[in-house]
Amino acid sequence: MSGPTRLGAREAVALVADSFTELPYGDQEPAPDGPLAWPGYDVSRARAAERTGESESVVCGTASVEGTRAVLIAFEFGFLGGSLGQRTGDRLEAAYTYAREHRLPVVPLVATGGSRMQEGMLALTQLQRVARQSALTREAGLPQIAVLRDPTTGGGWATLGAGADVVLALPGAQVGFAGSRVRPPDADPAAYTAQAQVAAGSADAVVAPERLRETLGRWLRLLTHPSGEPAPVPRALGAADPPDSGWDAVQRARSPQRPRAGHYLDAYFTHRLAISGDRCGGTDPDGMLCGFGEHEGRTVAYAAQTGAATRPAGYRTATRLIRLADRLGIPVLTLVDTPGAANDAEAERQGAGAAIAELFGAVATARTPVTTLVIGEGGSGGALALAAPGRTWATPDSYFSVIAPELAAAILKRPPEEVEATANQLRIRPQDLAELGLIRTDG
Known part of the structure; x- marks a missing residue:
């Protein structure tokens, strides 16, 4: 050869x-x-x-x-x-x-x-x-x-x-x-x-x-085509009506039939190119998609969770993406969809906490506008790290929670049959989040 x-x-x-x-x-x-x-x-x-x-x-x-x-x-x-x-x-x-x-x-x-x-x-x-x-x-x-x-x-x-x-x-x-x-x-x-x-x-x-x-x-x-305008919010591709209950919201977000990040990116961009890797020895192709694409003639950077648990390399790649876009003056679109950060022993050895902290910092200090759409599961801090304060929207088949309802019930020492009630108490539906002032409904 x-x-x-x-x-x-x-x-x-x-x-x-x-x-x-x-x-x-x-x-x-x-x-x-x-x-x-x-x-x-x-x-x-x-x-x-x-x-x-x-x-x-x-x-x-x-x-x-x-x-x-x-x-x-x-x-x-x-x-x-x-x-x-x-x-x-x-x-x-x-x-x-x-x-x-x-x-x-x-x-x-x-x-x-x-x-x-x-x-x-x-x-x-x-x-x-x-x-x-x-x-x-x-x-x-x-x-x-x-x-x-x-x-x-x-x-x-x-x-x-x-x-x-x-x-x-x-x-x-x-x-x-x-x-x-x-x-x-x-x-x-x-x-x-x-x-x-x-x-x-x-x-x-x-x-x-x-x-x-x-x-x-x-x-x-x-x-080489920076734009100071925020990235427009993608249109919802799944359910049109809001969920009836917190548990209904969870079930919708976890449905295999719900549109995932790839569907949203394909619908949003005319064409796109991916960046890969955290420059620290890791990649997370199954948990985070990052890159730049063209939307209505403008360049928009994207960092999109895929519905899987996000690994430290995924958070570091998203941080790299946001900092590069910020330096070049390119607006950023983030799609939130994860049950949470990977919590296995290997994730801890790879620096999960530090990786999430870096992403929180990158979003918090970005001078370029960041637009966030929650398209599925919003699982705790592992999802929140990718969300832009004051510029987050949510689709009707999504939820955002301080923790998964099952884990919340376990922490509160409630029996499994109270998981659904706990989901309702957490007020995790998109309409609940809007009433609490945590997501926007305009645009």
Whole structure:
């Protein structure tokens, strides 16, 4: 079985760009054999330049990607393994500065083996320089979308790659902090792949080369069209009449026939793209759906519970989504539907409390408007963390409760036959919540 195709910098640019104009570099003439006077360094650079046609390991320029302008940063792995040296740092800093001055998103097309040995610690400290440029660009409210090529390792992965807002990867690409020559001899090579990084929550998607331009273009359009207007409330897709009792509300919300998050998202968005993973080693695809989509010509971010117990990685992914949308000025839609937060031992080991706390904080401090619709079960704090104070609506086949009626009865030491009465006492129906001033009925 052959490995992934290794694209050169210009080939990678051609794969995604409609047009490309290289930025002027103003490279300074390097000292003989570099800053460390490393014997043979000049010969190695000359050989790399002759082989690749490039004068450094990175090519930077402005491009149109499916009609959206962006700054592209394309690494040339054939030039000393795409390694970062001082001149690489110069070019990267200039590219990020240009992006901020012209309000353009940044797209690193990464293929690198790490820092350049022949420049020692001076090469390694370029990572700090790159990290600062990325942070300044983030503070400026400009999106960064990385594309991981083969290979993406070392500091290039730990800054330009993993530090991007959205991380896409080509199939089969080697991706990991440890390159192939520095790993333990018994390391599982499958852990250092694009697919493994997506599964671990460190990248968002693996995209086939023939679909990369279209996918990247969609991401750029979605993330570069901020809107200060709140996301409109989705229309209810299920029952039209309010429930007769609290227990009726619970039964409706738990019905397998009730529309779930996927139905609401499909009805609401013309098209949407998902983000995946909490960037801490976890994903929750069965409990939380997050991403950006187009609704009536506007970009809206979404975080939607699916009706399952939400795991810590799901809460952290939603936090990541809301903070990114807030930074880019994109309104957020949240759909509440969970019996509660996952409460097994593994969830505790994964930091359930801290993950929920972070989400509460992200919603509370968001400057962009957050709109919430309760579409099913609103189970305690695990549901409330995703709800926007003062901007929450509920469908007729939903409920919201301090705790599930069965658990409330157990805590109050009531027999099982009093569960239904307890549900009524909790006042969990949508109309009860409206009377209590906890949800809105306008819109």
